Amino acid sequence: MDLTIVLSETPAGPHHEFTLVVADGLVQERSRIPDPQAALAAVEQYGQGIFFPEPGPPRICTQQYGGPQRAVITGTLAGKAVRTELSLTDGCEIARWRALAPLLGGTPGSRGAV
Secondary structure, rough: EEEEEEEEOOOOOOOOEEEEEOHHHHEEEOOOOOOOOOHHHHHHOOHHHHOOOOOOOOOOOOOOOOEOOOOEEEEEEOOEEEEEEEEEOOOHHHHHHHOHHHHOOOOOOOOOOO
């Protein structure tokens, strides 16, 4: 696993960049994220599905706005190329953001580094 996360507080910035590098199940020293073990645990808990959602029936999401923050996650996970965006634009996206908060530089249950 080799993921790069670019987090922006607003469209104009500032931007924060984190990396999570894992080989043979172990976080590598070149990872640059506040809590790499928590980030790895979040990725393992939610699995590939959070990065590669299956198409399905339309989701019903609460229409709430959580803020202008955005995160773009790129890299590889289990040999698959990853490129996904996270935002706080509705209840479903807020739930995804919170699930991956450790990968966004936060702690479990937080809203990420921003």
